[in-house]
Amino acid sequence: TQLLEQSPQFLSIQEGENLTVYCNSSSVFSSLQWYRQEPGEGPVLLVTVVTGGEVKKLKRLTFQFGDARKDSSLHITAAQPGDTGLYLCAGAYTSNTGKLIFGQGTTLQVKP
Amino acid sequence: NAGVMQNPRHLVRRRGQEARLRCSPMKGHSHVYWYRQLPEEGLKFMVYLQKENIIDESGMPKERFSAEFPKEGPSILRIQQVVRGDSAAYFCASSPIRSGHLSYNEQFFGPGTRLTVL
Numbered sequence: 001t002q003l004l005e006q007s008p009q010f011l012s013i014q015e016g017e018n019l020t021v022y023c024n025s026s027s028v029f030s031s032l033q034w035y036r037q038e039p040g041e042g043p044v045l046l047v048t049v050v051t052g053g054e055v056k057k058l059k060r061l062t063f064q065f066g067d068a069r070k071d072s073s074l075h076i077t078a079a080q081p082g083d084t085g086l087y088l089c090a091g092a093y094t095s096n097t098g099k100l101i102f103g104q105g106t107t108l109q110v111k112p
Numbered sequence: 113n114a115g116v117m118q119n120p121r122h123l124v125r126r127r128g129q130e131a132r133l134r135c136s137p138m139k140g141h142s143h144v145y146w147y148r149q150l151p152e153e154g155l156k157f158m159v160y161l162q163k164e165n166i167i168d169e170s171g172m173p174k175e176r177f178s179a180e181f182p183k184e185g186p187s188i189l190r191i192q193q194v195v196r197g198d199s200a201a202y203f204c205a206s207s208p209i210r211s212g213h214l215s216y217n218e219q220f221f222g223p224g225t226r227l228t229v230l
Binding site: 006030031033036040041042043044045048064088090092098099100101102103105 | 116118147153154155156157160167168170183198203205217218219220221222223224226
């Protein structure tokens with residue numbers, strides 16, 4: 001069974017705090033995507049990481065792909081209420097096409 | 113540049129009726145994927161299609177569910193004789209064809225169809 005463990009499942013923090021979300025698997029991924037989903041909407045792609053050890057930054061969000069391409073992390077610096085939402089990691093086993101395996105998601109609440 | 117479109121956004125059916133969910137991929141995308149999201153759960157893969165072909169249906173329930181992506185028109189996910197357990201959000205995603213050493217699987221999602229079975 002292909003599994004992607006995402007943690008923590010829920011996170012409630014104050015505005016200005018930092019946080020990290022983790023995504024782990026025993027399998028090697030060809031690529032890994034991070035999505036953000038608002039209630040009642042579809043997931044919106046934030047970033048794709050492809051190379052082991054790769055680090056990508058999107059404003060206050062930093063994404064890292066593990067050296068062995070089995071894990072990834074999302075770090076948010078100085079969280080803001082607008083960061084509130086569901087964050088999903090998804091791994092692909094094939095390079096070009098094929099299904100994504102999703103983690104269970106992390107529900108983030110940032111209180112003003 | 114329109115994104116992935118799904119309709120209807122909300123669908124209510126009574127037990128035993130049929131549900132038809134439509135998905136139009138992004139322009140230039142020839143790969144379509146369907147996922148299901150149950151309340152408080154992550155997205156689960158159902159089926160992957162290219163034009164006129166089902167490539168991977170390993171996530172589809174064996175009965176009552178079918179999918180197609182005809183040469184012309186949107187992809188359709190069809191659920192026959194719906195039951196309450198089918199109530200969920202159904203998402204369609206599409207991806208372009210990529211090739212070469214920079215290829216990777218990047219999927220773009222539609223807004224989803226929320227199916228409620230009474």
